[in-house]
Amino acid sequence: MVKLKGIAASGGIAVGKVYYLGGDEFCILKKRISYEEISREIYRLEEALIATRKEIVNLQKKISDELGFLEAKIFEAHLLVLEDRVLIEDVIQQIKKRVNVEYAFSQSIKKYIDILTNIDDNYLKERAADIKDIGKRVLRKLLKKDFPQIHELKEKVVVVAHDLSPADTASLPKDKIIGFVTDIGGSTSHTAILARNLSIPAVVGTEVATQHIKGGELVVVDGFEGVVVVNPTERTIKVYQKKSAQIRRTIKVTFAPKTLKPQTIDGKRLVISANIEFPEELPLVEHFGAEGVGLYRTEYIFVGKTHLPSEEEQFKAYYNVARKIKPNPVIIRTIDIGGDKFLSRPEVPQEFTPFLGWRAIRFCLARPEIFKSQLRAILRASTEKNIKIMFPMISGIEELRKAKIILQECKEALKKEGKSFDEDISVGVMIEVPSAALTADILAKECDFFSIGTNDLIQYALAVDRANEKVAYLYEPAHPAVLRLIRDVISIAHRNNIWVGMCGEMAGEAMFAFLLLGMGLDEFSIPPPRVPKIKRLISKVKFSDAQKTVDAVIKLSTPKEVEKHLQNILREILKDDFYTIIGR
């Protein structure tokens, strides 16, 4: 039995078998094989190479259909690597020295990657990435026999990975997963957000989980305490099962009824809506009593695929959401590709600082054909009149204007084609870049609403990459700079007669929600499981108290002082409910 400590990213307790998801790094053990096994290992190598070749040829064909013949040429070097005599001979020589094929192959690939990366030449460095990609594909084929594909599993599993990219999670069957454990990431990492949205227990930032877990073991995931127990004893399992049952009972008590209105004691009515990404999350919106969707992320339709989704494919996805959420509104965020979310490689180059790079609205304006297909699909899905559009990463008024011109072109084209849509569709701006926050008065005059994206706003305002473990401690929602930006954006919006929502994690933290209430935030868009807690908080406090708290807090100088002050005030107001509402 091994106990690992990480960050509690999503509450809940799960006991189950591990499905190890190897990302870039595979766990490959060196095994000594017998003389009789040599020919079998060489045969397995050939099989894997042939299977990979088929895969690449198919991929090449797809890319050629979608993006053109020249783009598909990229894979020619891939294919040559698969047939490469020097590489294959090198692997076979190792196997003949009685080493298993997985190990031999990964060593040879590694050797050539090292040679190519060490030559001071960007072209060759890129070729090294190709060889790495090929290596991964072949290893996946070789390892398939040892690890069944997750789609083929009959039982539900705990997914363990070094890190999960949005492309990984997009392709996971969410109904097969009962827990997440990762080596890296913090409580705002992609995995953490996804887990909370799906109400699946998760422990992230364990640093060493994949060193202790290889796949197939039994584990306990305690998403409350941030603990993972590998190969637990019977007794440990019982202890956790008991704890799980107990917590489930108390949570039921603290849950607000679905029908509870998010209204303060002194009569201020708010809107609490849900952040969603995958269609699997749709039932949660109603289940937890959210009033519509305040952030519908659309990247999952684009990432982890080798082809671009058609307008029709997108229309179906958007219309499905609009129809199910009706009569409540759905705010669709146009694609936020880039940052940590990528299309397949030929489309988007890797960048050194992707969060400052070619992403979101910048990507969309540069690739109007992709942007238009999405806008047309959204417009066509808007016939129920409950869809609003929101543009991410707007950094100045010119981007908003350009985006609106393209939207107008799409509307006119649809009119000509005789297709119906909501002509008065609302257009909102995500306030997540400090320059947008500081020019909110300019933006407010040309849009219908704001939605403050705190996850990015905080990292840009404080210059902290939240995925970087070394600086993650600086990521502070309670930083006075962040609080001032948010307060000002809200009051500027109200002065210009538009409403403001927030779709960052911050709005779902009860302590901050109280402060945001005081600043006048109109809409809180949060992970569905957080809805009951925030509703309950709102129903137990006075708007006037929250306003007074803002005045006091804004004068404080450090995040710690802010949090301490908020806790003291809320402890006083909520009394016995403090722990159930404020605790994670």
Place this chain on the structure above:
Amino acid sequence: MERFEQEIIVGNLHGLHARPAAIFVQIANKFDSSVKIEKDSEVVDGKSIIAVLSLGVSKGTRIRLIIEGNDAEEAGRELKKFLESNNG
């Protein structure tokens, strides 16, 4: 058995990187003869993309082409033409 050996200055725009290297290897593999490239006294298999790439041949580099086998003359002519061309 034929033998072709000649010094060549690479004219391809990007040297023997990426696509040019891929095309070179594809041409080399059409022939039965062995194809070797020598650069700074390092000799590699010209039918291997990895080997050719790891040689790091940029435009203007002087290399030696060594081809042995039944169709060495023809292979030599075609590969030389490709290396000296400027359209890679």
